[in-house]
Amino acid sequence: MTTLHPPGAVVSETGPARILRVAGRAARPAAHRLVLLVVLLAAVFAAVGLLPGDAAGATADRGASAAELAARRTALGLDRPWPERFWDWMTALPTGDLGTTARGEHVTDVLSGPFPNTLLLGTLALFLAVGGALLLGSWAALRPKGRADRTIDTLATTAFALPEFVVSVALLLLLSQWTGWLPAVTLAGPDGTPESWTMLVLPLLSLAIPQIGWNTRIVRGALADQADLPHVRAAVLDGLPRRRILTHHMLPGALPAIAAGIATSAGMLLGGAVVVETLFNYPGIGAVLATAITDRDTPLVAGVVAAAGAAISLLLLLADLVRTTALGEHR
Template sequence: MSLVRFVWPAVRRLALLTVLLATVFAAVSLLPGDAATATSERGESATDLAARRAALGLDRPLAERFWDWLAGLPTGDLGTSAHGRPVTALLAAPFPNTLLLGGLALLLSVTGALALGSWAALRPGGRVDRAVATAATAAFALPEFVVSVALLLVLSLWTGWLPAVTLTGPDGAPASWRMLVLPLLALTIPQIGWNTRIVRGALADQASLPHVQAAILDGLPRHRVLTHHVLPGALPAIAVGTATSAGMLLGGAVVVETLFNYPGIGAVLAGAVADRDTPLVAGVVAATGAAISTLLLAADLIRDRTLGVRA
C-alpha cells in the first residue's frame, strides 16, 4: 500500500510537469518573432533566415517539435539551444548556483520560521504571538523585487557594507561569500513570513487536540509540551509548507538573480525568452520542475509516514 501511495503522486506530478512543459512550448511560440529572427545577425537575407528556421526545426509543427524534445528527457537530453549549444551544458554551471542560493534561503527561512512560530506558540494570543503574526504577514506581502531594492539601498548604496552585484570566479560561482548575502536575504525575508504563518497555524491546530490539552492539565512545562506533543504532530503540515516554499523560492530566484547579477538560471531564462529559445526555456522549467517535484514527493512521504505512525 505504501508503494502505491508513493507511485501515484509521482505519476501525477510527472503528468503535471509534462502539461506545464507543453504549455511553455506553446507560450514561447505565441511570442512575436521566433528564434531564427531573434538570433540572426544584421544583414541576413530571407533565404538565410529560412535556412536558419529549417536548421532549428521551426518549419515543423509545434506538437512534433515538442514530442521530439520530450523523448530526449529520459536520457537527460534537453535539446539544443538556438545558438547551437546543448541545453544541459548551458545549465551545468548556473543551475547549481541557483540550487545553492535557493537551498540556503530555504534552510534559513525554515529555521527562522520554526524559531518564530514556536516562540509565538508558547504564549498563544499574547503580545509576542500578535507581533510575530503581524511581522510574518508583512514580510510575506513584500515582493522579492521590493525587498531587493530596499536591501540594495540600505546595505549597499547607503552604507557600502555589501556589494551590489555579484562577480563570478573562474569556476562560474560567486567570487566571494559576501556577494551571496544580499540575494540570500532578498529571497529569505518573504519566505520567513510564509513559513512562520505555516508553522504557527500547524502548531495552533495541534495545540487544540485532546492529548495536548491533557499534557497541559498535567502540569508539564510549556516548552516540553511544545517539543514533545505539539511539534511532532505539526511536522507533516510544516513539511508540505516547506516544499511549497521551495517552489516559490525558485520562482523568486529568477527576479532576484537578475537584480543582483547573480550567475544563476535567472539570467539564462531571461536571455532564452528574449531569443525565443524554446528548448532552453523548457530546459530551465524542466530542471526547476524536477527539483520542486522531488521536494513535494519527499514532503508527501514525510506526511504519510508520520500519519501512519500516529495511526
C-alpha cells in the same frame, strides 16, 4: 494458524508492509505532478511559438538575407509544427538530452554552471526560511495571544505580503547603498560561482524573508491546532515544561502541515530566484531564462523549466513521504 486479536487492539505493520503503504500513497501525487510537468512543458513550446519573431531571426547575424533566415529556420526545425518539435524533445528527455540551443550549444552544457548556483541559493534560502519559521512560530505558539504572538503574526503577514523584488530593493538600499555593508551586485569567479560569500547575503535574504513570513504563519497555525488536542492539554495539566510539550507533543503532530508549507516554499523560492538573480546579477538560471526568452530559444526555455520542475517535484515528493509517514504514526 490464524492469530486472533482482542477487539480494539492495534495491529502494527511490518517494515516491508509499511514501506509499500507509504510508497503507494506517494505514487499517485508523484504521477499527477509528472503529468502536470509534461503539460507545462507543452505550454512552454506553444507559448514561445506565439511570441513575435523566432529563434532564427533573434540569433542570426545582422544583415542576414531572407534566404539565409529561411535556411536557418529549417536547420532549427522551426518550419515544423510545435507539437512535432515537442514530441521529439520529449522522447529525447529520458536519456538526459535537453536539446540544442539556437546558438548551437547543448542545453545541458548551458545549464551545468548556472543551475547549481540557483540550487545553492535556493537551498540556503530554504534552510534559513525553515529555521526562522520554526523559531518564530514556536515562540509565538508558546505565548498564545500575548504581545510576542501578535508582533510575530504582524511581521510574518507583512513579510509574506511583500514581493521578492520589493524586499530586494529595500535591502539593496539599506545594506548596500546607504551603509555599504554588502556588495550590490554579484561578480562571478573563474569557476562561475560568486567570488565572495558576501555576495550571497542580499539575494539570500531577499528570497528567504517572504518565505519566513509564509512558514511562520503555517507553523504557528499548526501548533495552535495541536495545542487544543487532549494529549497536549493533559501534558500541560501534568506540569511538563513548555519546551518539552512543544518538542514531544506538539511538533510531531504539526509536522505534516509544516512539511507541506516547506514544499510549497521550495517552488516559490525557485520562481522568485529568477527575479532576485536578475536584480543582483547573480549567475543563476534567471539570466539564462531571460536570454532564452529574448532569443525565442524554445529548447533552452524548456530545459530551464524541466530542471526547475524536477527539483520542485522531488521536494514535493519528499514532503509527501514525510506527511504520509507522520500521519500514519499518529493514527
